[in-house]
Amino acid sequence: MRTAQQLxxxxxxxxxxxxxxxxxxxxxxxxAEMQRYGWRIVPVNPTVDxxxxxxxxxxxxxxxxxxxxxxxxxxxxDAVEVVREAVAIGAPAVWLQLGIxxxxxxxxxxxxxxDYVEDRCLIVERGxxxxxxxx
Numbered sequence: 736m737r738t739a740q741q742l743x744x745x746x747x748x749x750x751x752x753x754x755x756x757x758x759x760x761x762x763x764x765x766x767a768e769m770q771r772y773g774w775r776i777v778p779v780n781p782t783v784d785x786x787x788x789x790x791x792x793x794x795x796x797x798x799x800x801x802x803x804x805x806x807x808x809x810x811x812x813d814a815v816e817v818v819r820e821a822v823a824i825g826a827p828a829v830w831l832q833l834g835i836x837x838x839x840x841x842x843x844x845x846x847x848x849x850d851y852v853e854d855r856c857l858i859v860e861r862g863x864x865x866x867x868x869x870x
Contacts, residue, residue, distance in 0.1 A: 739852045740864040742828050746803035747775060747868060749857075750795060750826070752817050753808030754778035754786050761856075762808035765832070768858045773868030777802060795820040806857060807831045814840040814853075822847040832856060 737745065749769060754776070755762035763786075766776045770787050778786035781793035792798050795805065795817070805821040807814055807829065814837040821829045822843065828850035831837065836854050844851035861867075 737828070737850050739830070739855050739860045740866065742804060742830065742850055742852060743857065743861055743864065743866050746828070748777060748800070748802045749774050749804045749806050750777040750779055750798060750802040751806045751808060752779040752795065753813075754780050754791070755808070756780075756783050756786060761832070765808075765856065765858050766806070769861065772861060772866070773870075795824050795826070798824070802826055804828045804830055807835060809835070811835050811837045811840075815843065818843045818851075822849060828852075830855070830857065833859070 751766045753762050754766050757763055767787055770776045776787050777798055778791040779795055780791050783791045785791050805826045807817050814831055818829050818840040829844055831853035833856040841851055
C-alpha cells in the first residue's frame with residue numbers, strides 16, 4: 736500500500752465526495768487549495784451543477800472518466816457506501832478526510848485491494864511533502 740504522500744504524488748484527478756459550495760467549510764477550502772496546486776478536482780455533490788469551475792456529479796458512478804483518488808468529506812457512517820462506490824468504479828484509492836474513521840470502510844478497501852487513508856487531510860499531507868502538480 737502507498738503512503739498518503741505517495742498517493743498524492745501519484746494522483747492527478749481527485750473526486751471529492753461531499754464537496755461544498757460554502758467557502759467557509761473544509762469541504763470547499765481543501766479541494767480549492769488542491770486545485771490551486773494543480774490537481775484536477777471532480778466535485779461529487781447531488782445539489783450543485785458545478786464547483787471549482789468543474790461539472791459536479793451526483794454520484795461517483797456518474798463521473799464519465801477515471802479518477803485516481805476518491806476524497807471523502809462525508810460522515811463516517813456514509814464512508815462505507817462511498818468506499819463501495821469507489822471500488823465499483825475502479826478507483827485505485829480512497830482518502831477519508833481528517834476526523835473521519837471507519838473500520839468497515841477500511842475493510843472493504845483492503846478486501847478490494849485499493850489504497851486507503853483515513854483521518855488525514857489532503858492539504859496537510861501535500862504541504863508536508865511539498866507536492867505540486869503545477870509545471
